[in-house]
Amino acid sequence: EEIIKLLAIDLGASSGRVMLGTYAGGKVEVEEIRRFPNGPVEADEQLYWDVQQLFHEMKQGILEAAKSRGPLQSLSVDTWGVDYGFLDAEGELLYSPHHYRDQRMEGIALALEAALPPEEQFKLTGNQSSPINTVYQLFADLQANPELTQKASLLLMMPDLFNYMFSGTAVAEQTIWSTSGLLNPDSSAPASEVLRRLELPVKLIPRLVPAGTVIGELRPGLQEELGSGPLKVIAGASHDTASAVASIPYGLGGSTGGEGSAAFISCGTWSLVGLETAEPILSAEADAYGFTNESCFGGTNRLLKNITGLWLLQETQRGWAEAGEPLSHQEAAELAEGLDRSTARIAVLDPNDPLFSTPGDMPLRIESYCIRTGQPVPQSRAEIIRTILESLAQSYASTIRELETLTGSPVSCIHMVGGGIQNKLLCQLTADATGKEIIAGPVEASAIGNVLVQLTALGAIEASEARTIVARSSAPVRYQPALSIIHSDQGGQ
Ligand code: ADP
Ligand code: LRH
Numbered sequence: 001e002e003i004i005k006l007l008a009i010d011l012g013a014s015s016g017r018v019m020l021g022t023y024a025g026g027k028v029e030v031e032e033i034r035r036f037p038n039g040p041v042e043a044d045e046q047l048y049w050d051v052q053q054l055f056h057e058m059k060q061g062i063l064e065a066a067k068s069r070g071p072l073q074s075l076s077v078d079t080w081g082v083d084y085g086f087l088d089a090e091g092e093l094l095y096s097p098h099h100y101r102d103q104r105m106e107g108i109a110l111a112l113e114a115a116l117p118p119e120e121q122f123k124l125t126g127n128q129s130s131p132i133n134t135v136y137q138l139f140a141d142l143q144a145n146p147e148l149t150q151k152a153s154l155l156l157m158m159p160d161l162f163n164y165m166f167s168g169t170a171v172a173e174q175t176i177w178s179t180s181g182l183l184n185p186d187s188s189a190p191a192s193e194v195l196r197r198l199e200l201p202v203k204l205i206p207r208l209v210p211a212g213t214v215i216g217e218l219r220p221g222l223q224e225e226l227g228s229g230p231l232k233v234i235a236g237a238s239h240d241t242a243s244a245v246a247s248i249p250y251g252l253g254g255s256t257g258g259e260g261s262a263a264f265i266s267c268g269t270w271s272l273v274g275l276e277t278a279e280p281i282l283s284a285e286a287d288a289y290g291f292t293n294e295s296c297f298g299g300t301n302r303l304l305k306n307i308t309g310l311w312l313l314q315e316t317q318r319g320w321a322e323a324g325e326p327l328s329h330q331e332a333a334e335l336a337e338g339l340d341r342s343t344a345r346i347a348v349l350d351p352n353d354p355l356f357s358t359p360g361d362m363p364l365r366i367e368s369y370c371i372r373t374g375q376p377v378p379q380s381r382a383e384i385i386r387t388i389l390e391s392l393a394q395s396y397a398s399t400i401r402e403l404e405t406l407t408g409s410p411v412s413c414i415h416m417v418g419g420g421i422q423n424k425l426l427c428q429l430t431a432d433a434t435g436k437e438i439i440a441g442p443v444e445a446s447a448i449g450n451v452l453v454q455l456t457a458l459g460a461i462e463a464s465e466a467r468t469i470v471a472r473s474s475a476p477v478r479y480q481p482a483l484s485i486i487h488s489d490q491g492g493q
Contacts, residue, residue, distance in 0.1 A: 001025060004460050007065055007075040007231075008450035009058050011038055011158070012240060013269035014314060014419065016054060018061025019444065020069050021451030023460060027473040030447045033069075034061035040099035040359075047102035047359075049083065049158065051093065055165055059226060066228035073458060075218070076236035077162040078243045078450050080270075081179030081294075082134050085161045086152035086204075087170065094152055097161070098141075100132040101358055108140045116197050119287060124194050126185030126280040126293030127178075128306070135181035139198055155204040159238035167216035167233035172206040175242035178295035183208075185280035187295040211237040211297045212457040236453040237297040241272050241304075243449030246297040248415045249471035252439055261412040263403060265396055265430065266445065267420030269311045271351075273399040274304025281406060289402045290352075297453050298463050303406070305399050308351040310420050312388045316362040320381070327381070333423045336385040346383055347375035349391040393429035400434050413437040417445035421477075431479040441476035 003024040010017050016038040020031045036057040040047040058077070066072055085097035098104065109131050118129035127133060138155065142148055156164055157176040164170045178187040182194060182205065195202050209215070217223075218231040237243040244266040266272040280293040280301045294302045317327055327335070336344075347370045349356070355365050363384055370377045378387040400411050414436050421427055421440040431438045442448050452466040461469065 002460070004073055004455065004458065005069060005071070006073045006451065006454050006458075007033075007062060008236075008447045008454070009061070009075060009077040009162070010240060010243070010444075010446045010450060011054065011077065011079040011162075012419075012446065013038065013080060013311070016057060017447065018058060018065065019447040019451075020065050021447070021454070023451070023455055026469065028448060028451055028455070028469050029473065030444050030451060033065045040101060043096075046104060047099040048096040049085075049099055051085070051097060051161075055162070058162070059222070062228055063226045066226055071229055072231055074214075074232035074234050074454050075166065076234040076238065076450055076454050077159045077166075078236060078238045078240045078446055079158040079162070079176075081176065081239050081241065082132050082137070083158045084134055084137070084155050085158070086148065087154040087156060087164075088151055089153045091168075091170070093161070094148075097158065098137060100137065103358065104144070105131040105136045105140045108143055109136060111143075112136060112139045112198065116194060119284070121181060121194070122287040123282055124185075125181050125183060125191045126282060126301075127181045128287070128290055128292035129181070130306070133181035134179070135194065135198070135200075138182075138200060142200070149201055152204060154206050156206065157238070160206070160235065163215060163233055163235055163238070166218055166222065168219055169216040169233070170206050171209045171213070171215050171235055173209055173211060173213070173235040173238045175211045175237045175239040175295045175297065177205075177208065178242075178293075179239055185282060185293055186301070209235055210299065211235065211242060211295075212453045212463070214457050232458070234454045234457045236450050236457070239294070240446040241266055242295065242297055242302070243447075243453065244272075244417050244445035245276070245302060246449035246452055246466060247442055247445045247470050248417060249439075249441075249467050249476065250415065251467065252471060252476060261409050262415060263400055263411045263413075264415045264417065267309060267416055267418040267426070269309060269314060271307040271309030271392060271396065271420070272304050273307060273396055273403075274302055275403055275407070275411070277301045277303050277407070283406070286406055289406070291402075291406070297449070303403070305402075307392070307395050307399065308356050309392060310423075312349075312351060312356055312362060312392075313385060315359060316384060316388065319361055319363065329422065332385050333425055335382040336389055337425045339382050339386050344386050345390055346378045346387050347373075347391075348394050349387065351391055351395050389423070389426050389429055392426060393433040396430050397433035400436070411436060413439055415476075416440045417442055419443060427477070427479045431481040435481045437481070438479040439476045440479065442470065442474055
């Protein structure tokens with residue numbers, strides 16, 4: 001029986017991890033080899049990726065896996081969207097890549113939007129305009145450092161950059177580039193009108209390749225250093241959200257579930273709420289609601305909204321830890337669960353309010369948001385956490401309703417994936433707020449999606465089998481909406 005082992009390296013905002021993926025007997029398993037922090041580093045009041053440290057951590061993970069679990073066939077890196085680094089003509093990294101929570105785009109957004117209004121960005125690229133998008137960051141970089149036009153020869157999105165550092169081959173993988181605001185809506189080519197209007201050099205964009213492309217082998221020097229043998233390096237679904245969505249076991253939607261109408265919530269630092277469509281949805285209504293179009297593994301479209309997710313809770317917990325009163329994720333969830341249901345809804349936050357998007361004192365910002373919007377201020381830690389979770393569930397529910405309006409068909413059930421589904425209260429609140437069945441799992445969705453896409457690139461599985469393999473490999477947890485809420489929903493129809 002064939003056993004395939006490979007490494008999925010997933011760089012999330014709450015941590016980076018090197019995961020061993022094992023495919024055997026028609027099932028896929030992931031095992032954590034190494035987990036390490038992946039916070040932004042600050043220098044001169046700007047926020048950056050710690051590229052060298054991360055590369056070191058990834059190498060340690062490969063070394064460990066090769067020694068204890070080898071032989072390994074391949075590796076692939078996925079990261080969050082929008083961030084990038086530059087290579088010079090010699091193929092060396094130029095400058096440290098910025099982190100999107102850096103604030104250098106603030107000063108240039110108006111100038112960019114004067115040349116290319118948000119509605120046109122949406123029409124030309126399918127992407128919702130946002131100051132974190134690559135297009136805004138690149139525009140800011142070129143304004144601040146005009147010499148970049150000469151010095152930079154390629155722009156590599158972060159997973160492409162790390163895959164390049166491993167293999168020496170530079171490509172532009174479509175799923176990660178679909179977050180940039182620089183490609184056409186189906187991510188098949190650069191959005192030439194955008195580049196022209198903003199005077200961005202097209203030569204910076206490398207050769208586009210689809211998710212699941214073998215781009216080379218681990219550099220010989222690294223093979224020797226890490227004792228790994230000739231690993232293949234694969235451009236996977238290198239956007240973490242594309243990988244997460246590739247792991248969703250659609251088709252488990254229960255009695256009401258038609259596959260086409262199942263939605264997803266990828267629940268980590270961000271909450272990504274959406275569904276897959278055959279084509280990008282470019283209507284003014286989709287734009288006005290705040291949706292974006294990104295590419296999925298296999299070339300379908302992902303219509304989704306980026307909602308500032310458990311970041312709110314992570315930042316709150318970070319503040320408490322710094323004040324010497326740390327609280328684990330599990331303790332946080334349990335505290336909020338302890339509140340009585342009937343009095344637990346204290347205030348509702350809009351998680352996407354710009355107030356919450358940058359690092360800082362989250363409880364203080366929540367307080368000022370509540371005062372600004374005339375709502376009671378949550379006082380205890382339990383109340384603060386509960387307010388965050390209830391607000392996330394409310395914002396998921398309104399987004400699901402918008403999706404139903406846009407597609408003209410009801411959402412049958414919702415697949416929740418990612419680290420956040422370990423918060424059972426959040427899953428239950430989401431079932432209650434949406435009135436839909438929640439099918440939760442897998443937790444390590446990005447890593448599993450990353451593994452599956454590598455397996456297709458290696459020719460070990462067919463793309464069409466991937467979701468069945470996940471369904472076979474682990475059972476999801478189901479949450480039903482509370483009865484009172486179903487009744488009140490039906491009453492309104
Ligand atoms: P990312 O990929 O953005 O780093 P993850 O998908 O790993 O995010 O999800 C991280 C989030 O999952 C954390 O912010 C935390 O809120 C939640 N989480 C992780 N572990 C637990 C747990 N044991 N109980 C409840 N929530 C958890
Ligand atoms: C989630 C994510 C999301 C956005 C954001 C920047 O981790 O990738 O899809 O692109 O980070």
